[in-house]
Amino acid sequence: MPDGFSAGDTAFVLISAALVMLMTPGLAFFYGGMVRVKSVLNMLVMSFIALGIVTVLWVLYGYSLSFGTDAFHGLIGNLDHVGMRGIGMNDLAGSIPVTAFSAFQLMFAVITPALISGAIADRAKFAAWGLFVALWVTIVYFPVAHWVFFFDNGHGGWLGDRNGVIDFAGGTAVHINAGMAGLALCLVLGKRVGFKKDPMRPHSLPLVMLGSGLLWFGWFGFNAGSALAANGLAGMAFMNTQIATGAAMLGWLAFERIKHGAFTSLGAASGAVAGLVAITPACGSVSMLGALAIGLIAGAICAAAISLKYRLGFDDSLDVVGVHAVGGAIGSLLIGFFATGHVGQTARGLFYGGGAGQLGKQAMGVAVVAVYSFVISWLLGQAIQKTIGFRVSEDVEVAGIDQVEHAESAYDFSTVGASLSRALSSHAPTGSPVATKTEVDA
Amino acid sequence: MPDGFSAGDTAFVLISAALVMLMTPGLAFFYGGMVRVKSVLNMLVMSFIALGIVTVLWVLYGYSLSFGTDAFHGLIGNLDHVGMRGIGMNDLAGSIPVTAFSAFQLMFAVITPALISGAIADRAKFAAWGLFVALWVTIVYFPVAHWVFFFDNGHGGWLGDRNGVIDFAGGTAVHINAGMAGLALCLVLGKRVGFKKDPMRPHSLPLVMLGSGLLWFGWFGFNAGSALAANGLAGMAFMNTQIATGAAMLGWLAFERIKHGAFTSLGAASGAVAGLVAITPACGSVSMLGALAIGLIAGAICAAAISLKYRLGFDDSLDVVGVHAVGGAIGSLLIGFFATGHVGQTARGLFYGGGAGQLGKQAMGVAVVAVYSFVISWLLGQAIQKTIGFRVSEDVEVAGIDQVEHAESAYDFSTVGASLSRALSSHAPTGSPVATKTEVDA
Amino acid sequence: MPDGFSAGDTAFVLISAALVMLMTPGLAFFYGGMVRVKSVLNMLVMSFIALGIVTVLWVLYGYSLSFGTDAFHGLIGNLDHVGMRGIGMNDLAGSIPVTAFSAFQLMFAVITPALISGAIADRAKFAAWGLFVALWVTIVYFPVAHWVFFFDNGHGGWLGDRNGVIDFAGGTAVHINAGMAGLALCLVLGKRVGFKKDPMRPHSLPLVMLGSGLLWFGWFGFNAGSALAANGLAGMAFMNTQIATGAAMLGWLAFERIKHGAFTSLGAASGAVAGLVAITPACGSVSMLGALAIGLIAGAICAAAISLKYRLGFDDSLDVVGVHAVGGAIGSLLIGFFATGHVGQTARGLFYGGGAGQLGKQAMGVAVVAVYSFVISWLLGQAIQKTIGFRVSEDVEVAGIDQVEHAESAYDFSTVGASLSRALSSHAPTGSPVATKTEVDA
Amino acid sequence: MKLITAVIKPYRLDAVKEALQAFGVDGLTVTEASGYGRQRGHTEVYRGAEYTVDLVPKIRIEVLVEDADADQLLDVLVKAAWTGKIGDGKVWSVPVETVIRVRTGERGPDAL
């Protein structure tokens, strides 16, 4: 391997990439457990399909748009690496192979659109969702990743490299971005049938906990891996991630206990995710006590934020806005207060004698990404809705989207299962489709 | 990074820390699958909450008490690192950043109290449990970790560093410690309603298997990671872990087959965990054939040990004593027989010509931790029971602790779910609590 | 550590070994979700038991047979390392400890027989299965691993080292091997009661998705870890794995949509696995666009291949043949077209100006392993069937194998569970077995 | 007394419960059921094969009432369960000889 290469760093980043990959299934279970039993599979596949679509687009042009040499004042990368052209097996990015860097960054591009899906649970046509994912990563994620994550000594992305907005691991590019897109889409698609009337209880809270456990685990790759090296900064980001997450769980549970009189498992899971989100941008610039404060604040505020949807009347079904947009903004802004100047960056926040300068930059970063994501996502959503249609019919929604869009049901626990349905004798050998249903069950 | 730093070791320890973190959710599923459907969430959250509480206490003072410079003859660390004071991003512990070491050790402190929870499934007030966790890690875990894990050239912890008790990855500090605390608590809280009469079958054995799979996976971080470097010792610990675990699964299944005539999936899962527990103290000092022997022995003995509770009449609900206390003791004592002197340590066991010396030390380690943990845990349990109350009422237990303590139910598989309950129209916008139930369901 | 040692590589391979270990539980869930509720546990334990049996045999003689110095013209290793004799803690294999290499390879030996189990779901006696696993790894897997994976400068295995068959991570040794053994066994055992008549729907598609998520995650260890170093080749293998998997998911879903009019979650999960299988042999020799092509091709062809069993009338219950044998063959043969000569190997495929030479070698490798595995597996299966019996009785199959072979049921979701069965008062203290059932439930 | 049994579409349960309450009947027993009738089920696809699931989820309600209330209650029930689409279900009534409230041992109309 060429000079400057580090096997230790490479091992760390490759394993981190695998951890981040696992977050997408983790997210699928986190979301999938929260929906009703009739739309579990749809929720799961909305995340899994991002692993397919975004991976292919990344190879074709996504990597190049995000991390190709800057083509236009920090707005977008050039097309030099289309089809991964010009990337040799042993070429380096810092101390690691470009392939490893590219794999790590790909996993971020995969999970970001998957995060959006929670806002429109139970009611999106699957083909329309696939199209949205493809368009959205192209027009929104790849450019924004360039703005925030592409560093080239001041010739890189305009937010991060040129204007000093700190986002260590994706508070803006990933979480605010996905959260605002979720808001836009749930406005485009409208409320679920029965919103505010039916309870729509999670069909499996253990599945939610599994999802949150896998997310927490994978997030160490997301945050510590963003150091792109196995060093002290990675260690600090790791500790900060753990601390903020634990604290946010406590913050959310405390809020709930005070407001509703009970600690819920969904609160524990959601609090953890809120903490993970909030520390994401900040884990490379704050102290461990700073991480503790950020976690507590994010847990309590996100717990409060999720009831906004009832008050304002938008059906952000699984609280993508309340957790990801709000949590991402909290974390990004609190850097302006808690950055010590001694961790990964030299910029200091208000509480460490740095004045309001960094806070201003952070606010700009938050605002730019939020507005850009919301506007483009809303336009994309409308365009799809007006053309091929984005929302399923009410009949389908009531009967269950799994049955109609995926021709499956999630579970069959009946010990008498074999008998409760009947196979057509003509089924597979000929492949001739059976007469389609005359009416949707309801 | 300073001299002596190794990126490879850092990568290994950080990823190992992530693996150990995953063990706590893994444990939650292992335990959660074993309880009845009415207390699944309680069981899960009892583990998850440890991730919150212990993480926060670790940052505040736990790390300092456990790994601060010895303050009192090997009994406890000093307060120099309260609030993680004085820990710079690039400071080293051996060849890795202190932050990485601290993250790794934190995960041990998290899972240890979580292990206890299985002994008192279905019947502990959640707030009381949280309080117990906070007190227990402070008075029991942090000191014991200092005794066993803090090395400082003979000025460290009194059991490990000063008296040569071998505990590579936590057979005493983690497993015997948790197991004896479990025994104490289940004596304090008393038996479940219906103990020895109702079957109390596991509500989901696949969830149990998932838990054991994640535990097995994470345990490689636990044991191999305890080498604190990616070297031959780590490789040996890794192999020994795998071997003992596989062998213990076979040992347990063989016992079951002989005694009950069937191989059970719960036996496979439990046998694996018993092997993991037993090899934990020993994986750094025995040969691969030694590990095989330890696994087989531990599997069979733990399989036999779990029926003790019926004979002696204590309701250690999920067999924390039979698996963790017994398994930890087996592994710790067998070092006295199987230590080769050629792996991580030079001390030899009885079978390798080392005489009974090491066995004596091991027996002392086991006894000291067992007695200390049992006595203090019993006192803590009593104190909580006498003040805020530790056990829920019989009505709550019969109706199900999830419903009452967490205001949730784990699953809602009904395709008709939306209709089987009714949302109050006044629910979220105002946040006004609905009239509380007039009577608990039973 | 000795010269040539790399902590970074060691960290990478050890963690990769842990990832590969997790694939076996992952596979258990993938398969377990697909069977009916009455045979879930049997399916899970068929995989888990491989972790027990193969691990023990590996230590006793498996490692030596597979990776001991060649004993007979590339056919088998010698017995120098029986009982892991002669393997010191700090001995190296390349840049990593032999223990780490051995742990990594062990995990391959574990998952290969587990893969077979899907072909004979719901109908194999558990003890017979255990016996089969022990015999099969001894007579089939250990030798084939030697042929394919043991390199010793031309004195190693006859397929890989001596004849240049490329198999980076196990397309032949693992997947074709297991797939053909699955075919043989399902012929020996015969069809399930109700095959082609009852739907036999998956009892839990979320469990299938969980399995596929864990498999995908673990497979990064399988493929990238096969570089045995954290370097550019590992990075390339990692990216290729992700790309082919994502593309295969899309290929499978597209096929399904065209043929059946719906995208299924089972298709997404199966497509991902097909892609993982196909890229396994090829990930060290093709470009990223090559990986894209291999994935798309494998996804679509495997989706078509699984209906062969209905046409030809063999009951390969969970499609081990259609996914593993077919997918493994596709990947192995496509190396003959797509090998660039610039990645891990210098051999070029047809599309890169290398002529048909490599394709011929690949075809030989595929054929040799397929025939050997099929023949020996069939003979082993027959021998077991004729002696202790391999298949359960029809009564047992209808009642459910979990109940009879494992004396358990997978789930008990009834809120009234405690009452739906009755514990005998005499149960544990005496250990006296209750009167056994007079008739199996049906 | 009569035992009135209704097999209805699951999402009408709320409406039925409310209607019965308005009518003055406060107790009922519910079981999950599956129905087979003119309403067809749906098609599922598993591993390259298609299946028809012909049983449709239904809710089965039992209400015990006094003879005098039975007819009116039938009307109330049918009205609340009605959607007008195929598969709305059936309601039937059967004469009951004895009804006992377990808690108090009351018999007959008092037990309702």
Place this chain on the structure above:
Amino acid sequence: MKLITAVIKPYRLDAVKEALQAFGVDGLTVTEASGYGRQRGHTEVYRGAEYTVDLVPKIRIEVLVEDADADQLLDVLVKAAWTGKIGDGKVWSVPVETVIRVRTGERGPDAL
């Protein structure tokens, strides 16, 4: 009209459905049930203790029929459910006063 209730072995449901259809009865309502009788359950082992699960899974079928068809239908049903092994179950019939089809409001035989 009559309400015929049958408690049968789960895997006979298909046969029963087909037999009823052949007989001309197209609707039925199914619930999952557990039965306790001469057929014994099975033994389960959990953590070193054995338990008997004495309730056996059954399928409970309800069919409403006209009086004239009742006897013949009983025969058809019993024949289709029969395996000859212990635990085959019971079939019974009860007189019904009113039957209403919710969708149309039809009453009596027309509602079937």
Place this chain on the structure above:
Amino acid sequence: MKLITAVIKPYRLDAVKEALQAFGVDGLTVTEASGYGRQRGHTEVYRGAEYTVDLVPKIRIEVLVEDADADQLLDVLVKAAWTGKIGDGKVWSVPVETVIRVRTGERGPDAL
């Protein structure tokens, strides 16, 4: 013959089974049900909103008996199911015309 149906608290099932066995009745059919009545359900919290779950889990038991045994059996059943707390449930009986044991084709009392 009579069909006796009881809706009881789940955890009384064991006691009921034992009482019936002592009384000499060896068969019964059980379904899981939910009840709505004076006994209130409970409150659940999901994502910042509270819901009442007003249906309470119940066990529904059916026993076929000879006319002569019916009254006594009602008493036995009520006694075994009794806890004295609200929600103990209802027991009712309905006349049955025919009972057939599927396995043997026996009819009437012999079929029980």
